[in-house]
């Protein structure tokens with residue numbers, strides 16, 4: 001039985017993880033839960049899963065919960081997330097926290113030699129080289145939960161590096177791909193977060209609409225699997241059945257396919273090298289005839305190309321890109337900027353950024369903080 005710490009338990013990834021636990025109770029025990037601000041949803045999870053320790057983002061929320069659950073330890077903040085990872089019996093940590101906040105717990109879980117089921121892509125984007133260096137020093141296992149990277153993990157198993165010519169990520173295209181009639185100035189947060197295939201939190205949904213999600217995933221794939229920007233292809237595939245593919249040197253191609261349901265890749269990250277029986281339903285081969293593939297439209301959605309260029313500039317610029325994107329998405333969700341302003345904010349931040357070498361966590365935090373401060377004051 002695996003002992004789980006579920007970080008970001010009230011979010012989409014956290015909720016899917018807990019659905020898997022409910023479906024396979026003999027395989028998992030939830031020992032720690034960590035959430036942000038959604039105290040009511042967290043309360044229900046505590047009743048159902050009886051964790052030993054629970055972390056919340058702000059200390060104030062601890063008193064709202066502690067008197068109702070005297071057997072549970074309540075903690076908060078960054079130290080709270082670390083205490084959830086350090087809880088006795090935790091061998092597997094699901095990092096489903098959104099944004100830059102996922103970096104510290106991901107790093108801590110690696111240093112503690114846990115299996116890390118990593119959904120939080122931003123941590124790999126901003127701290128890819130540091131996470132890889134820590135992985136080499138520990139017995140931790142990092143298994144990506146992002147469906148494309150989880151697919152690549154499965155495709156690359158047992159392959160020799162010399163066999164692989166390039167790797168392919170697919171992108172659904174998000175809610176705007178088929179809305180060419182809609183001027184981007186008229187895209188509201190409600191339209192942008194209504195994803196056609198995936199049920200996701202607001203930040204990643206907006207990233208999906210701008211195609212920055214795929215840009216972050218190109219960077220994530222680079223750090224996970226060591227391929228340069230030139231060897232990572234992206235194809236728009238609105239049905240989200242084919243998640244990723246690898247081109248082999250003899251020009252044969254292997255792809256990974258499932259119905260679009262994150263429980264497939266979460267389940268595999270939890271149980272690898274085993275598989276959970278029928279964790280999701282099968283797709284039908286009848287649907288294959290209607291699968292579509294298109295080249296990305298870089299003119300209408302410039303964020304993907306910006307991410308490729310930034311990856312070529314190096315880790316320091318990538319940290320600035322991530323911070324500027326988080327600021328811009330938040331501003332858009334709050335109605336302070338328009339949808340087409342998102343790439344403009346990111347390009348402005350990148351034009352101001354002066355690259356430095358990134359060999360420790362303090363530098364990552366410094367670049368992130370400096371970029372946020374400059375953009376917030378603009």
Ligand SMILES: NC(=O)c1ccc[n+]([C@@H]2O[C@H](COP(=O)([O-])OP(=O)(O)OC[C@H]3O[C@@H](n4cnc5c(N)ncnc54)[C@H](OP(=O)(O)O)[C@@H]3O)[C@@H](O)[C@H]2O)c1
Pocket residue numbers: 007008009010011012013014034035036037038039056057095096097098099101102119120121122145146147198199200201202203204262
């Ligand atoms: N959803 C997907 O299908 C999907 C697919 C691939 C990758 N991902 C990645 O997985 C991550 C999570 O995505 P999501 O869609 O699940 O996001 P989400 O629904 O917005 O959930 C985010 C979770 O993080 C928690 N959280 C936020 N800040 C926190 C903090 N400082 N400390 C502790 N917890 C905090 C939130 O808590 P509250 O809600 O309680 O405030 C919530 O539980 C993202 O990095 C995303 O890119 C998601």
